[in-house]
Amino acid sequence: MDASNLSIREINSLFTKKELKPSELYSKVFENAANSEAALHAHLTLFEEENIKKAAESDKRFSNGESASLLDGIPIAIKDNINIKNYKTTCSSKMLSNYTSPYDATVIEKLKEQNTLFTGKTNLDEFAMGSSTENSAFGLTKNPWNTDYVPGGSSGGSAASVGARSSIAALGSDTGGSIRQPASFCGLVGFKPTYGTVSRFGLVAFASSLDQIGPITKTVDDSRIIFSSISGEDSRDATSVINNQLNIPSDNTATIGVIKELMEDGISDEAKNEVNKVVEILKSKGYKVKEISIPIIKLSISIYYLIAPAECSANLARFDGVRYGLRVDGNTSYEMMENTRAEGFGAEVKRRILLGTYALSAGYYDEYYGKALQARKEMIDEFAKTFKDVDYLISPTTPTQAFKSGEKTSNPLEMYMSDLCTIPANLAGLPAISIPTGLSKDELPLGVQIMSKPLSDNSLLDFSEIIENEVQFDGQPKGWL
């Protein structure tokens, strides 16, 4: 048995019974990293040396029976847009290649309180803008199931790391699917909590009304453990909410809606088949399943690609070569800023800043950004109406299996379409999870997405665990252990 394949609860049980030491597990995940990093490039930086002492402290706590946390001694990888004090936070951008964070993100403070060990910082699409981890200034990350394919994005490094077992779990961020899509492409669980339940303080902002931190894990229970550890209201994030969870049924008294618009053209047969497979299982267990239509979902990409770039253009205005990050000289401050931003940002980031700047500019604001805001409000209302009829909504997580590296890089719109199923949850602030359910004919993972009403995260996790237990997906990428 390889301990790096186990769930957090199983590992904690071995630690408690003194059958495994945190330092042994820590060495094991770094052994896995040594086997996989050259091929996958999941991590941008590995923290091995710095954390050996902390692993030994975990050993001592378990040896003395003093450990009180399920996450004590668990090696977790952190997406490199989340600040850890005294470490670099690059956002995979040349702009921040020399930035060392002087503070911890709230989620990092919380994990440190639980004595979690960090494996390092993982690769992402620059500033979390992308769906394939091909937009990193520091090189591609590959899919651990087949290195010809992308791991998804933007949290592709986090997903590849958990897939190759160079971490037990990882944190990602999800603005339009950046946790769920790479989790699906890598055969893992990816959970985007309700907007506001997890503090964004210390997450480098991309689109503040959409961004949310969450876990990428091997099991639903692992996501539950991490979510309960990192959630909670935070005065340093004005949009954070009190995590007062609603209880909705997860047993077979629950009603499930299949979203019609996400089972039509543009969705592969393989992706639809996974949803149908889960629906049949649920029906056989006595769940009531019905088709639900939410027509405005078809406009998700249009709404998102106005709102997210608009917010991005405002948030990324801070990178001006004055206070932190890259500076490229110029004769005046303005020239310096223009040169710095020309040199520091990659193509996709420039594309989105320009799109957002245009959508917010005088004369175009009403017809672009204003219209998108109205449509977003309408989508939120439509979801609220739908959740009066059903408890959970099911769809594919992604329209297809993982695509090949380079396949979509020349056509930005085609890349954007790969987030069709995941974007609605961000626009409406809903909790949403991707669960792995099967393999495609190319032997690549496929998953289904479940969404529920705001603040029903715990019930969503309970329901997802029922599906996980029924589906029994036990696939794992080969060759990295």
Place this chain on the structure above:
Amino acid sequence: MSNEFNIKNIAKLASINLSEQEQDSLSNDLSIILEHVNALSDLKLNSQQQEIFIHPLEKELELQEDEVVESLTHDEAISNAPESKDGKFVVPPSME
């Protein structure tokens, strides 16, 4: 919706110095994307209300108490500056 835009003007507003080649390729990309988002113009909305909300759960934002809390020290705040002197950020002149 109109798709007329002047890429040089947008780049100026965004403070990004674009090469000629970038202007061409980004102009082309933006046209394709804007053509797609134009689908929104056909949308018949129930409400004509244009709400600016920053919170999908519609949480009302509250003002914080004016209290001194622990924060970065001056040295920490300036530690990543490309250029600093006597604890201050140094920038090129604003005018030539």
